Amino acid sequence: METGIRLWVVGTVGIDTITTRKGRFENQLGGSVTYAGAAASFFTRVGSVGVVGSDFPDAFLERYLKLGMDVAGIQFEQGPTFHWEGVYEADMVNRRTIRTDLGVLETFAPQLPENYRDAPFVLLGNINPDLQLRLLDQARGARFVAVDSMDLWINCARATLVKVIGRSHLVTLNDSEARQLTGQFGLRQCAAALFDMGVEYVLIKKGEHGALLFSREGIAIIPAYPVQEVCDPTGAGDTYAGAFMGYLAEHGTVDLPNLRQALLHASAVAAFGVEDMSTTRLEALTRAEIDTRARELREMTAL
């Protein structure tokens, strides 16, 4: 691993149009690999795997580089970049998708750069499970694989997703997705069904309400940091997953104490991420700010 890539992330790279109660914001840098990679970059050198089209602004790529992300895994294709448009309700939690244009994502055939293949940590961000599986075949050094997904893939590509989960160590879903995928209702029962699919850990993300990490040894409850004001919740789950895996990659050992610390830091980073549009706040963020917020959050939960 000459280049020191200890973690790579695959996901969408997108150009988003986002409407919140503050207004309509066009041409926002988005996508799961953008948010997850940005968040992971505070902890480790992170490789990005995704595809962009000919309309992808140079300035967006510069933002990747400014964040310290490796872009060797970003493919450039002719055609439009993946575009997502969504509208948030007044609660800034629920949202409607207005438009999804796959663009170059439709024919994306990911190739893992040679210098990513020995990386021990892998985050299969939210993207078509076929692509997640294809990349997993190339990840010869993977020691700890986390997979994220969403309702779309549970509906359209369930069998492949279950296969990916079976080859991963951790799966992360929100509570309704976990229920949808397993057919169980209680979260403990959902976790048990996901263990049966082959993972060791199940991370249930609940947004502003924090997360639950299920393992065979027990449950860890990780709170969310109480944000002053949410500006843009887009990508918060990806930010959370990215920071979590970045922290693990930085520390190397996967055990419950490190997993808890990773999630605590992930809560801190995700809370910063939603304070401004797109990755704007993450680009101005420092590691010291993250550690301070993680400490604050630990104090808030001390019992």
Next chain:
Amino acid sequence: METGIRLWVVGTVGIDTITTRKGRFENQLGGSVTYAGAAASFFTRVGSVGVVGSDFPDAFLERYLKLGMDVAGIQFEQGPTFHWEGVYEADMVNRRTIRTDLGVLETFAPQLPENYRDAPFVLLGNINPDLQLRLLDQARGARFVAVDSMDLWINCARATLVKVIGRSHLVTLNDSEARQLTGQFGLRQCAAALFDMGVEYVLIKKGEHGALLFSREGIAIIPAYPVQEVCDPTGAGDTYAGAFMGYLAEHGTVDLPNLRQALLHASAVAAFGVEDMSTTRLEALTRAEIDTRARELREMTAL
């Protein structure tokens, strides 16, 4: 305080009809003082203030006594007992009210028994703020008053509710009620607005997602215990508030460490309460089980 009443609770005593995905359950003992008093009874001798009608079964009163609750403050009137009917959605969280018959509650003129008047701890459970205010006038020994309410009273009796809050030390609401009452969106801003109304503490209950306690010194985050299977969520918020106040009454001192421990134990009791219909599980519960579950929950959140 010869009789040792250190905490009294006012609220509704009701006969509920509850429909969940398990079926329709008629003639269930319910009401805010029932749940709150039952939960508090594990920690302290609790006085109950409420009204029941001529249809109130003796067996229900025996359940109060079996739980060790003092019933000197329960008034018996001619007419029907308060009746509530609700239907839970499949998520076992959201619910619709089908019917509310006030019955004898409509003309309830509460009188605080003489031996409750010196009690230092008071829980003004969810009931008409006029009644809460009238009782507060009689509570000469009150040192720590907590007030619970709901959207109905925020809509119909806002001014009186604000007056009650101004004379209380802690107000507890769920997140949407806090937003509705204060006109603020962020929970930190809601808490600040409630401080301005005169309380020292704001407890935001989030059901299965736990609670946030705001004070001028900082925020405490208290998780909910991950329940195996929810049978009947009715009264969970009242159970939570009752156990919380019971623990404080037991320990006497109101400071942040005790408040955190009180909320931890409240999470444990509330999680037991929803495991069976009405107060059935609470009636079979022991203090040792509560302490074990509180310890488990503390371990789940250890960071």
